[in-house]
Amino acid sequence: MTPDEFIIRQISVFSENRPGRLAAIAHALEEERVNIFAFSIAEASGFGVVRALVDKPEKAHARLTEDGFNVAFTDVIAVRMRDEPGGLYEVASMLGDTGINIEYSYAYSGPAGAVLILRVDRPAEAIERILSAGKELLSAAAFR
Numbered sequence: 757m758t759p760d761e762f763i764i765r766q767i768s769v770f771s772e773n774r775p776g777r778l779a780a781i782a783h784a785l786e787e788e789r790v791n792i793f794a795f796s797i798a799e800a801s802g803f804g805v806v807r808a809l810v811d812k813p814e815k816a817h818a819r820l821t822e823d824g825f826n827v828a829f830t831d832v833i834a835v836r837m838r839d840e841p842g843g844l845y846e847v848a849s850m851l852g853d854t855g856i857n858i859e860y861s862y863a864y865s866g867p868a869g870a871v872l873i874l875r876v877d878r879p880a881e882a883i884e885r886i887l888s889a890g891k892e893l894l895s896a897a898a899f900r
Contacts, residue, residue, distance in 0.1 A: 759880045762893045763831045765813045766873070769806040770826040773799055781806055784823050790816045793899055794873060796862035807862070809834075809873065809899050832875050834894040835886055837863075839870035847872055850889055856882050 771777045778797070785792060795808035810816045813829065820827045837843040844863075851858060857877040864871055871894060876882045886893055 759883045761895050761897070762833055762883050763879060764809060764834055764873075764894075764896045764899050766830045766832045766875075767808050767810060767813050767816050767820070768828045768830050769808070769820055770828075771804055771806065773802050773804045777804070778806065780823070781820065781825065784819050785810065785816055788812070788815050788819045790819075794862065794864045794871070798860075807860075811900055830875060831879060832873050833879055833883060833886075834898075835872050835874065836892040836894065837870050837872045839865050843870060844872065847874075847886070847891070850885060850891075851876065851882055854881065854885050856885065 769781055771781070782792075789812075791811040793809040793811065795806060798805045798807070807830070808816070809832075817827050817829065835847055837847050848858065851874075859875040859877060861872055861874045863873065874882070883893060
């Protein structure tokens, strides 16, 4: 597989931090039948950034933009990690030791295990390093 097969298009939705905004985003996605696989919310100075992995990113982008949200695509990668103490350290130190910066991350855990979503400064190198260490990356196709 090529590095491009592991690059996932995440949507980032910028919104004022006030009651009902997350509900409005979720409702718009529900109406478009867009499934949310994972999301995080970050807050800064009265605004929030909702980052989400969805099955139909283009449809989500179009609808949320139509509803007046500022929406952007961001490239991220998803690595399966051990769902036990030290799992995060293993991935973070592997990248840090190579000089790859993790700009932000979030994770989810379920019956199939834990997955770490990463925004890194050098995705192609991160993908190569993770695969060469014998770790599993989820393909972009898993989020469609």
